Amino acid sequence: DGGITQSPKYLFRKEGQNVTLSCEQNLNHDAMYWYRQDPGQGLRLIYYSQIVNDFQKGDIAEGYSVSREKKESFPLTVTSAQKNPTAFYLCASNMGGGAGNEQFFGPGTRLTVL
Amino acid sequence: GNSVTQMEGPVTLSEEAFLTINCTYTATGYPSLFWYVQYPGEGLQLLLKATKADDKGSNKGFEATYRKETTSFHLEKGSVQVSDSAVYFCALSHNQGGKLIFGQGTELSVKP
Numbered sequence: 771d772g773g774i775t776q777s778p779k780y781l782f783r784k785e786g787q788n789v790t791l792s793c794e795q796n797l798n799h800d801a802m803y804w805y806r807q808d809p810g811q812g813l814r815l816i817y818y819s820q821i822v823n824d825f826q827k828g829d830i831a832e833g834y835s836v837s838r839e840k841k842e843s844f845p846l847t848v849t850s851a852q853k854n855p856t857a858f859y860l861c862a863s864n865m866g867g868g869a870g871n872e873q874f875f876g877p878g879t880r881l882t883v884l
Numbered sequence: 885g886n887s888v889t890q891m892e893g894p895v896t897l898s899e900e901a902f903l904t905i906n907c908t909y910t911a912t913g914y915p916s917l918f919w920y921v922q923y924p925g926e927g928l929q930l931l932l933k934a935t936k937a938d939d940k941g942s943n944k945g946f947e948a949t950y951r952k953e954t955t956s957f958h959l960e961k962g963s964v965q966v967s968d969s970a971v972y973f974c975a976l977s978h979n980q981g982g983k984l985i986f987g988q989g990t991e992l993s994v995k996p
Binding site: 776803810815818820826860862870 | 920
């Protein structure tokens with residue numbers, strides 16, 4: 771079955787530590803996205819990538835970093851510079867191209883900073 | 885800039901009631917419009933979409949019509965079920981890397 775997997779489902783981090791969230795897709799999609807979701811709020815875009823080895827900052831990129839070395843993978847690192855990292859993180863992908871293309875979402879990773 | 889505004893929740897309805905969740909947008913030109921649904925603890929799933937003015941998206945008894953004149957994309961369902969309890973997100977995409985701009989979400993709770 772094609773889809774997007776995110777791991778782990780729950781992640782706990784001590785303050786001052788970097789942590790990497792995994793996102794893998796087998797949909798053969800060109801574009802991948804990372805969003806952050808806070809309680810009672812919509813999703814906010816962190817980073818996105820339209821092609822391998824290229825990515826762009828979204829609206830709230832500060833304190834985060836990404837890489838896109840393979841088409842299937844788009845890991846997100848939450849660095850110690852991120853002031854308030856506790857949130858639900860969602861990865862998505864689509865085939866790229868026009869605005870009408872659906873984004874497919876993974877199940878999410880809930881990050882808690884202790 | 886582009887933005888999406890949804891009615892605030894939570895919305896609480898009895899089973900078989902009529903549902904409307906309002907969504908309006910601000911954007912230049914003709915964005916594509918989407919409704920996504922999120923069940924507790926899960927990612928988002930596409931519910932329906934419309935890519936041009938006067939298009940009606942529909943799925944699972946839900947409908948929404950792309951109204952350019954009122955810049956709206958209101959979600960409706962004639963008879964809700966308990967299983968429809970979830971958070972609903974309205975979103976637009978304007979071909980800037982396929983990025984989605986989301987409203988803040990509306991929580992729906994349906995009681996038996």
